[in-house]
Amino acid sequence: MKNLQKEFPVLSQNTYLNTASSGLLYDSLLDYRQEHDLDFLIGGSMFRDHQEQFLNTVRKSIADFCGGTSENTVLTPNFSIGFNTILNGLEKNKKILLLDEDYPSINFSVKSKEFEVCYAEVNASLEENISEAIAQYSPDIFAFSLVQYINGITIDLDFLKNLKIKHPNLLIIADGTQFCGTKVFNFEQSGVDILGCSGYKWLLGGYGNGFLLFKEGVLKQLTPNSYLKTSLNSSYDPSYTNIRSRFECGHLDTFNFGSLQHSIQFLSKIGLSEIEEKIKELSTYAKHNFTDLGVLDKVAKQRNDNSAIFNIKGDQKLHNTLKEKNIITSLRGNGIRISLHFYNNKEDIDKLVGILHRYR
Known part of the structure; x- marks a missing residue:
């Protein structure tokens, strides 16, 4: 599935964590x-x-x-x-x-x-x-x-x-x-x-x-x-x-x-079951990291179901910082919304987490 990233030109320049706002156009x-x-x-x-x-x-x-x-x-x-x-x-x-x-x-x-x-x-x-x-x-x-x-x-x-x-x-x-x-x-x-x-x-x-x-x-x-x-x-x-x-x-x-x-x-x-499994893997990994950082929405921490969307603690300043680093997210509610699709990977989450560590 990693090679599929080449289908999405946006990913060559950005860490795209914003499918909940808009999915990506791809070559085919x-x-x-x-x-x-x-x-x-x-x-x-x-x-x-x-x-x-x-x-x-x-x-x-x-x-x-x-x-x-x-x-x-x-x-x-x-x-x-x-x-x-x-x-x-x-x-x-x-x-x-x-x-x-x-x-x-x-x-x-x-x-x-x-x-x-x-x-x-x-x-x-x-x-x-x-x-x-x-x-x-x-x-x-x-x-x-x-x-x-x-x-x-x-x-x-x-x-x-x-x-x-x-x-x-x-x-x-x-x-x-x-x-x-x-x-x-x-x-x-x-x-x-x-x-x-x-x-x-x-x-x-x-x-x-x-x-x-x-x-x-x-x-x-x-x-x-x-x-x-x-x-x-x-x-x-x-x-x-x-x-x-x-x-x-x-x-x-x-x-x-x-x-x-x-x-x-x-x-x-690609296979919807394979996509589901990839999103589940990424969501579990993201939830673990966000929980360790103490930035995860409290309701999400109490739920067992992991969707492809998370809301983490953050403000306009953090949102702007992420955008300057070409990490694309959305401001929603009282925090920053992160959303994952099959074209994401753990490296995308690691890049986000690294900035969150420095921002605290």
């Missing part, structure tokens, strides 16, 4: 993009004659990668647009459980649409807090990020499966943007009803692409009756009026979704 994806636009250049409208057939292959690639079905896979420019479309199809009397300080694309979107909202606290007892909140508030929907973007806290997938068994009428909506591409995951076997994801982070798909996976029947349940009634009585082509078109209205960009498909195939060729 650039080649694909150039070929795509060359085909468009010389083909014009003829290039798009087979657009729908191509997009069907993209849906299948996503479904196969995530353990879903292509029939219940929807393409969307990003998670936020897809999630807001879901919310627009819900009755306003629904009560939605959120996690405090979760990603604004979730929490702000729900609050701004004036749903009744309740919260569970994100701390070392996250799963217990969720169970208690459900018992106390009886929400209709639970919407959350599988991995918290500030500190990398990850919800236990077995907990979600048991939660769905215990509360079969609870609609569980998960944002996998900081998750998909880091671990092997089977959507159909999970407790999640809807999985959404933007493709520009761990999936390395670049910007302007994402997807939603639905369990069987859920997509129809979230489509307003007015839409269903109008589509049934319409003489328009079904591609404009079917349930999927509510999310996929307008032209979809084959450049962006082709990039996502190319990256999914790229990751699949």
Whole structure:
């Protein structure tokens, strides 16, 4: 896997610990993009004659990668647009459980649409807090990020499966943007009803692409009756009026979704289980070093699950120092966010730790 680093030009000049902000463009994806636009250049409208057939292959690639079905896979420019479309199809009397300080694309979107909202606290007892909140508030929907973007806290997938068994009428909506591409995951076997994801982070798909996976029947349940009634009585082509078109209205960009498909195939060729193992190895190594230094977020220290994201003690000054040393991170919450992917190595962590030692 070490030779794969040569695919990523950014790594030749930087220690890149910032995939949680943006995944990297790589050589073979650039080649694909150039070929795509060359085909468009010389083909014009003829290039798009087979657009729908191509997009069907993209849906299948996503479904196969995530353990879903292509029939219940929807393409969307990003998670936020897809999630807001879901919310627009819900009755306003629904009560939605959120996690405090979760990603604004979730929490702000729900609050701004004036749903009744309740919260569970994100701390070392996250799963217990969720169970208690459900018992106390009886929400209709639970919407959350599988991995918290500030500190990398990850919800236990077995907990979600048991939660769905215990509360079969609870609609569980998960944002996998900081998750998909880091671990092997089977959507159909999970407790999640809807999985959404933007493709520009761990999936390395670049910007302007994402997807939603639905369990069987859920997509129809979230489509307003007015839409269903109008589509049934319409003489328009079904591609404009079917349930999927509510999310996929307008032209979809084959450049962006082709990039996502190319990256999914790229990751699949490496092997998602191998990527998971590499990230686990790096995360364990990083957590050990951060704990020894006393810089790790206290909640992360108390959790056994190591995601690809950590939040360490640090301020703007330290962030600037790291940037001067070509170590790329993000300021998030009360500290500095570190995020690791398969193209990182222990030497990257050692370089960071060496500066942290001197900075203390």
